[in-house]
Amino acid sequence: MSQKDIIILGIESSCDDTSAAIIKNETILSNVIANQKIHELYGGVVPELASRAHQQNIVPVVDAAIRRAGIDKKEIDAIAFTRGPGLLGSLVVGTSFSKAFALALNIPLLDVNHMHGHVLAHFIDEEGKSKPKFPFLCLTVSGGHTQIVLVKDYLDMKVIGSTIDDAAGEAFDKSAKMLGFPYPGGPLIDKHAQVGNPNAFEFVRPNMKNYDFSFSGLKTSILYFLRGKEAENSNFISQNLNDLCASIQETICQILIKKLIKASKELNIKEIAIAGGVSANSGLRNELKATGEKLGWNVYIPKFDYCTDNAAMIAITGFHQYKKGIFADQTIAAAARLKM
Numbered sequence: 259m260s261q262k263d264i265i266i267l268g269i270e271s272s273c274d275d276t277s278a279a280i281i282k283n284e285t286i287l288s289n290v291i292a293n294q295k296i297h298e299l300y301g302g303v304v305p306e307l308a309s310r311a312h313q314q315n316i317v318p319v320v321d322a323a324i325r326r327a328g329i330d331k332k333e334i335d336a337i338a339f340t341r342g343p344g345l346l347g348s349l350v351v352g353t354s355f356s357k358a359f360a361l362a363l364n365i366p367l368l369d370v371n372h373m374h375g376h377v378l379a380h381f382i383d384e385e386g387k388s389k390p391k392f393p394f395l396c397l398t399v400s401g402g403h404t405q406i407v408l409v410k411d412y413l414d415m416k417v418i419g420s421t422i423d424d425a426a427g428e429a430f431d432k433s434a435k436m437l438g439f440p441y442p443g444g445p446l447i448d449k450h451a452q453v454g455n456p457n458a459f460e461f462v463r464p465n466m467k468n469y470d471f472s473f474s475g476l477k478t479s480i481l482y483f484l485r486g487k488e489a490e491n492s493n494f495i496s497q498n499l500n501d502l503c504a505s506i507q508e509t510i511c512q513i514l515i516k517k518l519i520k521a522s523k524e525l526n527i528k529e530i531a532i533a534g535g536v537s538a539n540s541g542l543r544n545e546l547k548a549t550g551e552k553l554g555w556n557v558y559i560p561k562f563d564y565c566t567d568n569a570a571m572i573a574i575t576g577f578h579q580y581k582k583g584i585f586a587d588q589t590i591a592a593a594a595r596l597k598m
């Protein structure tokens with residue numbers, strides 16, 4: 259007898275994207291994302307504005323996800339939502355909505371860790387794409403986190419290294435701000451870097467122990483470098499924009515890949531994945547592929563839609579929790595500092 263299909267509604271609202279997705283087993287039927295443009299005006303995410311925008315977006319986004327999936331809401335077996343980590347006011351919107359909707363539909367709730375979701379995005383069915391084999395290493399790089407995760411099973415993973423200060427995404431965004439780009443500047447650095455020389459400028463690289471990262475020294479070194487050059491020539495940034503972007507990107511990518519190589523060698527694991535918003539970066543994707551070819555790794559890179567925040571990754575994680583019977587009850591609350 260074939261097993262019954264499991265249909266899960268995933269909801270993500272940890273930062274500035276409101277997203278809802280429907281998954282049927284491991285296949286995504288819909289993944290709707292409403293971005294919040296308002297933060298561009300402020301050079302960063304304003305928590306109060308983010309939660310207000312989630313409040314406006316959540317019902318239309320969920321409604322669109324259900325319609326695009328071509329299902330009826332009565333077919334949903336469970337609701338998976340991001341419990342944390344993230345901005346509390348943003349998480350509360352998704353959490354409260356999920357609790358109320360689950361109560362109304364009389365179906366169970368699945369509380370998902372956002373970082374767990376980034377890792378398990380690799381297990382969404384995609385034509386022609388293979389999935390990582392356990393155990394694997396996942397470099398999870400986003401606006402809020404930078405970690406190397408040792409993934410032993412769907413629900414058994416351990417952070418073996420992380421940043422002690424800024425995240426890689428912050429390093430991109432803060433550098434971008436110094437170059438005059440709007441928030442979030444990571445994708446703009448990527449765009450300009452593609453036509454720049456990555457060896458044009460040298461910036462400091464931290465010497466961290468173990469598998470940990472640090473990006474605050476790099477940020478300071480870029481700041482002082484730019485101040486010095488602009489004092490000599492006030493058009494320095496605009497005249498060297500592409501080379502600056504390429505050199506900053508190269509430095510960040512090298513810091514990240516160096517630690518992955520170390521972890522892979524020491525733990526003897528050649529299944530290597532990347533996840534999170536910064537895994538959309540073309541330099542990181544290309545250097546990872548090149549390193550993988552040299553070192554005999556199997557490299558797993560998510561499709562662009564599943565790099566930055568999305569509810570599909572929350573839904574696939576919910577699916578695996580559902581299969582193991584790991585549910586939340588109606589007393590669950592959002593947790594801004596949730597650990598993996």
Ligand code: KG4
Pocket residue numbers: 273399400401402403426427428430431442443444445448534535536538539540565566567
């Ligand atoms: O995972 P994500 O969408 O949200 C968080 O959970 O933080 O990651 C957002 C981060 C931002 O810092 C953004 O600048 C960065 O990912 N990002 C990129 C690129 N696309 C997104 N950074 C560099 N290159 C990109 N192409």
Ligand code: ZN
Pocket residue numbers: 372376400401534535566567
């Ligand atoms: Zn994220």
